[in-house]
Amino acid sequence: MFSDLNVFKTAYAMATHAGQRQSVIARNIANADTPGYQPRDIESFQKTFESSGREVAMTATRVGHLNGIGGPKPWAEIEATPSGDPNGNGVSVEEEMLKGVEVKRQHDRALAIYKSSMNILRSSVGRA
Template structure:
């Protein structure tokens, strides 16, 4: 009866997306002084998961990790538009900080959806 609930899949996918975006942003900030480095980003959550029939499976970050799949991520990573830095580096630390805050808010939103759904599920079972 209470198996395969899409709200939990969506919350998991949103949190995973936010975590992956935070990793990309952190890589951009780590390379802020690397000559010729161009910042990257991943596509928006809504665009990546607008196909509601998509299955969300665990993925492995290294061989044998969590017995997950090493398949490509369901979102596309792309280069953002470069700024005019003299050394050819396109990273703006200020922009990356704002993107990081946005990713944290998305992750917090996913956790709030998950917690709220758990509370509703517990209430429906008569447990508070």
């Protein structure tokens, strides 16, 4: 009954995106001393969500029922801006650490949305 709500799909997609981006950032940091390694990244969740062309408004599938469309998708890696190291390595550890903090905030935001939505649902069915 409540398994297909748009807010949960969005929170799940946001958390999945954060996890995948954190993996890419960790790989960049792990290769910070690899000669010729160029950093990778994933487009921001907002940019990907806006360009996906998904309808944000909810659609009714039957009387008394609202349901969102689509679901989370894997995000493609893109070339990140290289730092210009003399050995050809483009990883800036400082920039990667800042990206890691940004991703943690995104993941925390997704969890907060999920928890808040769960609390609202519990309250609505009388299980506060």
